[in-house]
Structures are given as C-alpha cells and as structure tokens.
Amino acid sequence: MPALPHAFKLHPFSHHHAHGACQCGSPLLSRFHERMMADVSRRQFIGGMAGVMAMFAALHAPSVLSQQPKDDNRPILLKNLRLFDGSGGPLRDGVAIRIEGGRIQALQTNGADAGDAEVIDCGGRVVMPGLIDAHWHTTLAGISQLEAMTADPGYVHLVAAKEAERTLMRGVTSVRDVGGPSFALKRAIDKGIVDGPRIFPAGAMISQTSGHGDFRMRHEVPRGTASPLSEQEKQGVAVIADGEAEVLRRTREQLMLGASQIKLMAGGGVASTYDPLDSTQFTERELRAAVEAADDWGTYVAVHVYTSKGIQRSLRAGVKSIEHGQLADEESVRMMAGEGAWWSLQPFLQDEDSNVYPDAARRESQRMVAEGTVRAYELAQRFDVKTAWGTDILFSPQNTHNQLRHLTKLTRFYDSLTTLAMATGRNGELLAMSGPRNPYQGKLGTLEPEALADLLVVDGNPEQGLEFLNDPNTNLRLIMKGGRVHKNTL
Known part of the structure; x- marks a missing residue:
C-alpha cells in the first residue's frame, strides 16, 4: 500500500499529550488504530487512493481544495432562449429560467424582472436538460481491459476521474453506473473534489460462477471454500455468487456500500470468455433473492441479458430493468410491457463504434445482436415499453468521445424530440426508481420548477435533428450542473 501523506499518518504510540495522563498506549487507542488502518486498506481496495483521501476530506489540512474559488450563490436568470423541457413536446419561446439554490426556482416570462439575479443571455439558443446515460461504466469506460486487469488501482481511478470530467463536458450530467467500483469517485464528485456527472452506482456486478461477470483465469478454477477472492472481486468490479444465500450477501454488501440499484448478470454476452451468448444465468430463485433484498431497501434490480428465456425468467423474479435484450421475441416484449419493466437498450449496430473481434464466433454473435437491435426498437415502440437510452461503452478509451453519437443514431428509429426526451425526461424517470436510495433528491432530466438545475445551452435545433450533439465541444455553449x-462560451 502506498505511504499516506505525512499529515494523514497515525501515530498511536507518540507522546503528544493533551491535558491529563497519556492514553497513547491504551488498548482502546490501539484498537482504534487497527480499525483505522484496516479501513484505509479496505477503502483502497474498493475505491483506490481516492477512497483513502476521501476519509480525510473534512480535516483542516492544507490542500488544493482550500484554493478553489467558492461558487457564487447569487440566483441566475437565463433569458432569450428556446426551451426544450425534457418531455418530448415542441420547443417553447418567451420563457426565462430562474435558478436558485441549485434548483430551477421558476419558469418566468422573458421580460420578467431579474431582481438580484445574474443574467445570462442565451442569444435565442435552445436550452435543454442535461443528458442522462442510463448504461454507463464510470470506472471502466475510459481504460483498456488489459490495463483494468493489470494496472495499479490508483491509476485506474485517476483515469476514471479524468474520464468523468470529459463525460460532463460532453453534456452528460448524470449516469446510471451499472457495474464497477464507482463509489469513491461519486463521493469525490459530490464533494466538489473533481468534476463529473451525478453517479447512480450499482457497485460490483453480481455474477454466477462462469457467468458474464466471472473474470477469473482458468488456473483459478476450482475455487474452494477457503480460496481468496479474485483480483476483480477485491477491486469491486464484479463478485461471484452461487445460491440464494450468496446472492443475498453480495446484494446486501453493495447496498451497504451505497448502491442506488443492483446489477446482476442473467445471461451471456458477445465478448465473453466463458459464457456463450445463448446461456441463461442464475436460477429464478437466485434472481428473486436479489430482487427481494433490493426491494427491502426500496430499490430495484437490473440485469444484463440478451435472450428471451433469460428475460422472461428475470421478469418472473421481479426484475425491473432489462439491460440489452436485443434477442427478445414478441412474447418477451409483451411481458416487459405487462410488468411495467424498463428496457434499457443500446444502439448496437455493428458499425464504426463496435468492438472488433478477431474470431468468427464472436463476430457472429455481434451480427445477431446488431440485427436484434433493429427489431428491438421496433418491438419496444409497438408494445409501448418504457425504453431508456444508454451506451455501454466498456474498456474502450478510443470510443468515449463518441458517447453522444450513440444517441444521435436513435433518430433512425424515433423522431429527434422523442429521442432527446429518452435521454432526458424518460431516463430521469428511470433514475427515480431508486426511491429512497436515490442519492440526489430532486427531479432530473426535466426543466420545471423545483427540478435540479442540470441544463445545457446548445447551438442547434433539436426539432430539425440532433447532429449538433456529435460535436459537443463546439456546440455545447453552456453546461450547468x-x-x-462548468462551461460558458456564450
């Protein structure tokens, strides 16, 4: 473990006395020191060095934090704009937005008195809610799989922090993180230590042995009752659970760490080493154990799954969010609609953004998923399934800058305002399903009174298309969270 900064070292046996007798060598203080150092080690495994430093964020030690400028608490009035409120309805003119205390205080007429507010003239541009990616891997998107498996945890988390800043600068102000150790980074963002989107974390992906989250090497099998956890389990990327009791334990552990929803692997994948695309994972009883544990905490379970068999088994167990599902048949989609479940789809179209596989078997699986994607969007609309937009960029640092291109592709299936509503208001409804586990109290994805003030001012007209999002660096003129x-080039 890297040495702690001098200001953070603990010296239980040094003799810096306060008033009264020295207690430095007392059993009580010794036990405190042991627990503190154990927590340092645990946090470093879970959250990298950022997790360790977060422990000391409240201490009055000199740091770059004290040098950062404080936010101006004046109200803000955005005027001279066209409003897209996140609902999918037409743009509205003649509206001004008053922001106070981090929330939208009111929608006013354009000529309303600004009072003591700072006025931002939007120059007739469109103002829209910040974008929400409903299937993102905060810690794993901007790093290669080889680096994720071999690099120092601290390096992985530093890369993730930089990618989080880039994510926010692309106009994505919230993400639903569906797998990986994002708790420490979330805390750092929320405390203002680094910039990034709001994170709704699932924590470690829960997988059965040989499932889509089993990243062990062949030489690590079999695992005995006394075998150590794999490195990916120690780092909080994924955990292996077999049987209802283990699923319960691993689900409850993620809830303990602060998960806003739970993620299970209920089927195979395209890039999988061991689990073929058509495999079904976890029994219905195992899935239900996780669902009941999450429900006891007021939240829900999302599952990675592609096939109809896996989708139907998950829905019978009470799962509320199907991630991917491109191989669903009509019966499965009817079942999703009937159960009120969400379909978290991604535009996997075997195009320039797709992963490149050297072997024919995985290329064939990729082709099947791409064909299923087109059918899935048609079925989702035909049966009026609640559909979310997400990207699932994973271990692809070369692709993260194209995050919003995964949104503009949806105009192949939907009109542009419906597409934009999916990435704002609709995804905000999905985030709200975390109930009391929602870490951010207030509406997201919408511009209305009392909603959280996450918004963008853009050069572009979403009534005519979304191509302007393909160049966020140029066309996002103001980013607010x-x-x-966080950005203003007006």
Missing part, C-alpha cells in the same frame, strides 16, 4: 456553471 446543480446550478454551477
């Missing part, structure tokens, strides 16, 4: 301006 929680009333704080």
Whole structure:
C-alpha cells in the first residue's frame, strides 16, 4: 500500500499529550488504530487512493481544495432562449429560467424582472436538460481491459476521474453506473473534489460462477471454500455468487456500500470468455433473492441479458430493468410491457463504434445482436415499453468521445424530440426508481420548477435533428450542473 501523506499518518504510540495522563498506549487507542488502518486498506481496495483521501476530506489540512474559488450563490436568470423541457413536446419561446439554490426556482416570462439575479443571455439558443446515460461504466469506460486487469488501482481511478470530467463536458450530467467500483469517485464528485456527472452506482456486478461477470483465469478454477477472492472481486468490479444465500450477501454488501440499484448478470454476452451468448444465468430463485433484498431497501434490480428465456425468467423474479435484450421475441416484449419493466437498450449496430473481434464466433454473435437491435426498437415502440437510452461503452478509451453519437443514431428509429426526451425526461424517470436510495433528491432530466438545475445551452435545433450533439465541444455553449456553471462560451 502506498505511504499516506505525512499529515494523514497515525501515530498511536507518540507522546503528544493533551491535558491529563497519556492514553497513547491504551488498548482502546490501539484498537482504534487497527480499525483505522484496516479501513484505509479496505477503502483502497474498493475505491483506490481516492477512497483513502476521501476519509480525510473534512480535516483542516492544507490542500488544493482550500484554493478553489467558492461558487457564487447569487440566483441566475437565463433569458432569450428556446426551451426544450425534457418531455418530448415542441420547443417553447418567451420563457426565462430562474435558478436558485441549485434548483430551477421558476419558469418566468422573458421580460420578467431579474431582481438580484445574474443574467445570462442565451442569444435565442435552445436550452435543454442535461443528458442522462442510463448504461454507463464510470470506472471502466475510459481504460483498456488489459490495463483494468493489470494496472495499479490508483491509476485506474485517476483515469476514471479524468474520464468523468470529459463525460460532463460532453453534456452528460448524470449516469446510471451499472457495474464497477464507482463509489469513491461519486463521493469525490459530490464533494466538489473533481468534476463529473451525478453517479447512480450499482457497485460490483453480481455474477454466477462462469457467468458474464466471472473474470477469473482458468488456473483459478476450482475455487474452494477457503480460496481468496479474485483480483476483480477485491477491486469491486464484479463478485461471484452461487445460491440464494450468496446472492443475498453480495446484494446486501453493495447496498451497504451505497448502491442506488443492483446489477446482476442473467445471461451471456458477445465478448465473453466463458459464457456463450445463448446461456441463461442464475436460477429464478437466485434472481428473486436479489430482487427481494433490493426491494427491502426500496430499490430495484437490473440485469444484463440478451435472450428471451433469460428475460422472461428475470421478469418472473421481479426484475425491473432489462439491460440489452436485443434477442427478445414478441412474447418477451409483451411481458416487459405487462410488468411495467424498463428496457434499457443500446444502439448496437455493428458499425464504426463496435468492438472488433478477431474470431468468427464472436463476430457472429455481434451480427445477431446488431440485427436484434433493429427489431428491438421496433418491438419496444409497438408494445409501448418504457425504453431508456444508454451506451455501454466498456474498456474502450478510443470510443468515449463518441458517447453522444450513440444517441444521435436513435433518430433512425424515433423522431429527434422523442429521442432527446429518452435521454432526458424518460431516463430521469428511470433514475427515480431508486426511491429512497436515490442519492440526489430532486427531479432530473426535466426543466420545471423545483427540478435540479442540470441544463445545457446548445447551438442547434433539436426539432430539425440532433447532429449538433456529435460535436459537443463546439456546440455545447453552456453546461450547468446543480446550478454551477462548468462551461460558458456564450
């Protein structure tokens, strides 16, 4: 473990006395020191060095934090704009947006008195909610799989922090993280230590042995009752659970760490080493154990799955969010609609953004999923399934800058305002399903009174198309999260 900064070292046996007798060598203080150092080690495994440093964020030690400028608490009035409110309805003119305390305080007429507010003239541009990616891997998107498996945890988390800043600068102000150790980074963002989107974390992906989250090497099998956890389990990327009791334990552990929803692997994948695309994972009883544990905490379970068999088994167990599902048949989609479940789809179209596989078997699986993607969007609309937009960029640092291109592709299946509503208001409804586990109290994805002030001012007209999102660096003129301006080139 890297040495802690000097200001953070603990010296239980040094003799810096306060008033009264020295207690430095007392059993009580010794036990405190042991627990503190154990927590340091545990946090470093879970969250990298960022997790360790977060322990000391409240201490009054000199740091770059004290040098950062404080936010201006004045109200803000955005005027001279066209409003897209996240609902999918037409743009509205003659509206001004008053922001106070990190929330939208009111929608006013354009000529309303600004009072003491700072006025931002939007120059007739469109103002829209910040974008929400409903299937993102905060810690794993911007790093290669080889680096994720071999690099120092601290390096992995530093890369993730930089990618989080880039994500926010692409106008994505919230993400639903569906697998990986994002708890420490979330805390750092929320405390203002680094910039990034709001994170709704699932924590470690829960997988059966040989499932889509079993990243062990062949030489690590079999695992005995006393065998150590794999490195990926230690780092919080994924955990292996077999049987209802283990699924319960691993689900409860993620809830303990702060998961806003739970992620299970209920089927195979395209890039999988061991589990073929058509495999079904976890029994219905195992899935239900996770669902019941999540429900006891007021939240829900999402599952990675492609096939109809896996989808139907998951729905019978009470799962509320199907991630991927491109191989669903009509019966499965009817079942999703009937159960009120969400379909978290991604535009996997075997195009320039697709992963490149050297072997024919995985290329064939990729082709099947791409064909299923086109059918899936048609079925989702035909049966009126609640559909979310996400990207699932994973171990692809070369592709993260194209995150929004995965949104503009949807205009092949939907009109542009419906597409934009999916990535704002609709995804905001999905985030709200975390109930009391929602880490951010307030509406997201919408511009209405009392909603959190996450918004973008853009050069572009979403009534005519979304191509402007393909170049966020140029066309996003203002980015605001929680009333704080992170970019302003107006």
